[in-house]
Amino acid sequence: MxxxxxxxxxxxxxxxxxxxxxxxxxxxxxxxxxxxxxxxxxxxxxxxxxxxxxxxxxxxxxxxxxxxxxxxxxxxxxxxxxxxxxxxxxxxxxxxxxxxxxxxxxxxxxxxxxGLSLRQVIDARRGEGAPFSPEEADPILEGIGRVLSWLHRDGFHGNLRPENVFLLPEKICLTDDGLMDILPPEVFARVLIKRTDAAPYCAPELLSDPESAGREADVFGLAAIAYELLSGEPPTMEGQGLQELRPEIPEAIAAVIQRGMADAPERRYPTTNTFLLNYARALGDEEKIRILEAVVEAEAAEEAERTLAEARKQSQADQQATSEPPAGSSPDDTSAAEDHVAHLFVDEDVPDDLPSSAIAESHEVQAAVEEPGESTDILEPTPAIAQTSPGRGPLVAVLVVVLAGIVGAGVWWFQGRRSATDTASVAAKSSAAKAASEPVESAATRKLRGIVAQAITDAEQSRADLVKLWPEVVKEKRFTDADGLLGDARKAAHQAEYDTALELARLATTEFRLLATEREAQLEAEAEARKASAEAAAKKASAAPPKKAAAAAPKKQVKKSCPDGMVDIPAGAFFAGSPSDDLLRDPTERGLEKMKTGRYCIDRYEYPNRKGARPKTSVSLAQARALCEKAGKRLCTELEWERACKGPKNDPYPYGKVWDPNVCNTETATGEDRALAPVGAFEGCASPYGVYDMSGNVLEWTSTPFEQNRTLMIAKGGSFKRPDYAARCAYRYTAPAGTKDAEIGFRCCSDL
Incomplete structure (x- = not known):
């Protein structure tokens, strides 16, 4: 450990x-x-x-x-x-x-x-005289590359080496990223120079000109790690070739690693995924080649959009700075951007010594660049794409997956391979040379847009089928939820957020079809019940005894109701906690488990339970309990609170399956804190039961102690300054009962 x-x-x-x-x-x-x-x-x-x-x-x-x-x-x-x-x-x-x-x-x-650091694993293999084979190293390199791709959206790691890579049973994790955000470039360079253990993995520009360094430095680090995995020794300053240490390593593999460690950044592969693509070609892994080609294409298309958008922005700034553009130029001159975009698309050549199948495929790619044409086969994205953090570009339509690999003294399998359809050839170079006023749209984007449109059409058809089965269905709240997903999908598609639109449309289709299936079963059950009732009535009539005087009607029981301002939650079961594969899951959360509650009432709003009032905060657990008891109520248990939040469909958020930073009073999409709001101010922040502000605004005390440390009590619901994972219904915040915090309030429950 x-x-x-x-x-x-x-x-x-x-x-x-x-x-x-x-x-x-x-x-x-x-x-x-x-x-x-x-x-x-x-x-x-x-x-x-x-x-x-x-x-x-x-x-x-x-x-x-x-x-x-x-x-x-x-x-x-x-x-x-x-x-x-x-x-x-x-x-x-x-x-x-x-x-x-x-x-x-x-x-x-x-x-x-x-887990184990990659340094520990490499040293163990070195001690056994058994460096990794190219196939064994592949899943480790891909796992590292997957994390780097995520980091490269807004920066780069800059300190990549085996000591900062951890191998866990189901994932690879990177540490110590972003040191250049803390240390000035010149200080960062001096620190690296003093650390001899960092030198073999350090790109030259990090030492000579750290301010110019970018994601290409991580390509160097990844290639250097690949060198040590295969050779058993870290790279040397003398540049000893990989095949000098292990002659059995194929030349194609050695050539890919050599290019990844080129001294000049522009001579390396432009992205870590491009490095992995060429490594896969050298291995001859056809399935992975198809997947990574689609990944690289999507990256290039996204980079093209971003580059041209920056060029247009700069052009507009230049026009504002001077009334007349320089002679020989146009207001929307984007030649530099186009040159960069063209490099992204074509700079995927492979070493001369690759297997013939890989060389042939590379030639097909080059032909596609020289003779652009419409592509009809592209990798179809999966709904998992939407599981991203705010700020991710709309064109990332494929996933990089960690494949199976062997590390250390045992066998570690990183399961994550997903089947994919055939991918298209690389987007035509000419598409990057469009006028700056025109948006760049790759073949991947066009295909994805078509898939989204079809998904929305399928959802609309499912809705129409449901309405035929159930004319009164428009009155049902559950139908409204599914219809909302479809509306959100249309909106996301209009805004070119295709990955989100695709997931929402598929969720809407599923919801509509589930409702239709339930309605069909309900209609069949009603028909059977009517038939059975008619048969029983006929049988009873044929053998009925003489009528007796009617018995006195039983006294009608009056059903208790909740006090004003409280919501009636019926007795029933729900799934408490969160599944183990939930990427937002906190270690303190309960494992997913079916639980039951009796019937109870819960305040519609946070205490003092008046819409528009300021929530009561900075109260200890004892103070919150006393205020509830003064009102003839009690504090809610964790299960009661969570069931009222998730609703009948057990959604992770009170308003649905996907986090929306604008629905409730949580942190914003850009990660900024909000301020405490009056209760009920966010009209859309209501659970299916009609309970408000269960996500964000203030954390809410419950009467349930934390089972792993009963000196701590559980609060639920996130707050105005907490992110997506803390705004989920399953999230637990634990604190001593005497804690008084401006983020912590409460609401009350009562029995019926």
């Missing part, structure tokens, strides 16, 4: 790291994170094994080195970087649980990763 110790060389047991003063063993940071054991020194400072007393989990705590902590600018950059990371949610990046300053020392609490 190993944690995020990626950048720390272990010190002697009990020795405290000397580079940092301030916090020490036994100290508690932010009344939550305990420092327990020093692990060593890293790039930014000391690493400690720690414990999160609120989340009830081990963590790694990093303390900013004293030489950096004395500089206010670096402290600000440290805090800004890790506070932004608090909102990240990707399985391939170590999560951040807390960040702050303790006794003048900046600190960050990071997810403890229960």
């Amino acid at each position: 190993a944690g995020d110790r990626s950048d720390a060389s272990v010190t002697a047991q009990g020795n405290r790291p000397t580079a940092v003063s301030g916090p020490g063993p036994g100290d508690t940071l932010d009344a939550r994170f305990e420092l327990r054991e020093p692990l060593g020194e890293g790039t930014l400072g000391a690493a400690w094994r720690g414990y999160d007393t609120v989340g009830n989990r081990p963590v790694i705590i990093k303390l900013f080195a004293e030489r950096f902590a004395s500089r206010k600018t670096l402290v600000r950059r440290f805090l800004e970087h890790y506070k932004a990371r608090l909102k990240w949610s990707h399985e391939g990046v170590a999560r951040i649980f807390g960040v702050g300053i303790h006794e003048g020392t900046p600190w960050v609490a990071i997810e403890f990763l229960e």
Whole structure:
């Protein structure tokens, strides 16, 4: 078992790291994170094994080195970087649980990763004299590449090496990314120069001109890791060839790695996926070649749109700066952008020594660039595409998957291969040379738009079929939910958010068909019941005894109702918690389990349960309980609260299956905090039962203790400054019962 110790060389047991003063063993940071054991020194400072007393989990705590902590600018950059990371949610990046300053020392609490670092695995194989084969290295490289592709949307890693790669049973995770966001370029370069263990994986530009470095530096790092996996030794400054160490490695594989480690960034592959594509070609893996070609094409199309959009923006700025454009130029001159776009599309050549099948396929790609034509076969995206963080481009229509691989002394399988249809040839070069005023649309985009249109048509047909079966269905709330999905799909398609539109349309189709199936079964059951009733009546009439005097009618029972301002939740079952494969799942959440509740009432709004009132916050659990009891009610249990949030369909959010930052009072789509709002201010933030503000605004105390640490109590619902994962119905926030916080309020329940 190993944690995020990626950048720390272990010190002697009990020795405290000397580079940092301030916090020490036994100290508690932010009344939550305990420092327990020093692990060593890293790039930014000391690493400690720690414990999160609120989340009830081990963590790694990093303390900013004293030489950096004395500089206010670096402290600000440290805090800004890790506070932004608090909102990240990707399985391939170590999560951040807390960040702050303790006794003048900046600190960050990071997810403890229960796995082996790639350095440990490589060293173990080296000790056995058994470096990886190209096939064994493939899933590891692809797993790293998958995470890098996600990071490259807004930046790059810049510190990629085996110590910062962790192999877990079901995923690969990267750590220590974004150091250039904290350290100025010249400081970052000096730190790298001093770290001899980083040199073999460090792209030359990171040392000579770090300000110019970009994602090509990660291509170098990935290729350097591939070199060590296959050779058993890290790359050398002398540039010793891979085949000199292992002559049995195919020349095609060696050539791909050599190009990935080219000194000049422009001579390397432009993206990590392009590197992986050529590696797959060298292996002759036809299925992966088809998948990665579609990935690279989608990346290129997205980059083309972004580049031309920037060119148009710059052109408009230039026009505003001068009344007359320079002689010989046009207002929408985008030649530089077009040259860059053309490079993205054609810079996928393969080494001369590739297998003949791969060379033939490469020639077909080049022909497609020289003679553009309409493509009819493209990879059909899956609904899983929509599981992305805010800001992802609309054209990313395919997934990079981690394939099966063997690491360490045993066999580790990374299952993730998904079947895909045939992909189209690379988009024509001429499409990138369109006028700046025209949008760039690749063959992948055109095909995806068609798939989305068909999905919406299917949903509309399913709706029409349902209406035929159930003329009164428009009165049903569940129908309205499905219709809302269809409307959202049309809106997303109009805005060219094709991946989201596709998922919503398919969800709508499923909902309509489920309703139709239920209605058909209901009609059949009603028909059978009428038939049985008629037969029973006829049989009874034929053998009926003489009529007796009518018995007195039983006294009608009056059904109890909830008090004004409360919602009646019927007795029944629901699925509490979250599934283990939920990417947004927090470790403290209950596992998915079918649970039952009796009938109960719950306040429609947060306390004081008056629409437009300010929620009561900064109350302890005892104070919240007392206020409920004063009103003749009680605090809700966790199960009662969660059932009222999920509704009859067990959706992850009170309003549906997909997070929408504009429906409830949570953080914004750009990750900015909102302010506390009056209860009921967000009209759309209601569960199917009609209970408001169960996602965002304020966390709400429940009467349920946390089963792993019964000194902590569970609060639900997220708040005005929390992201998507914390706004889910299943999310749990745990805190001591005496906690008074501006984010924590409550609502009441009562029995019937």
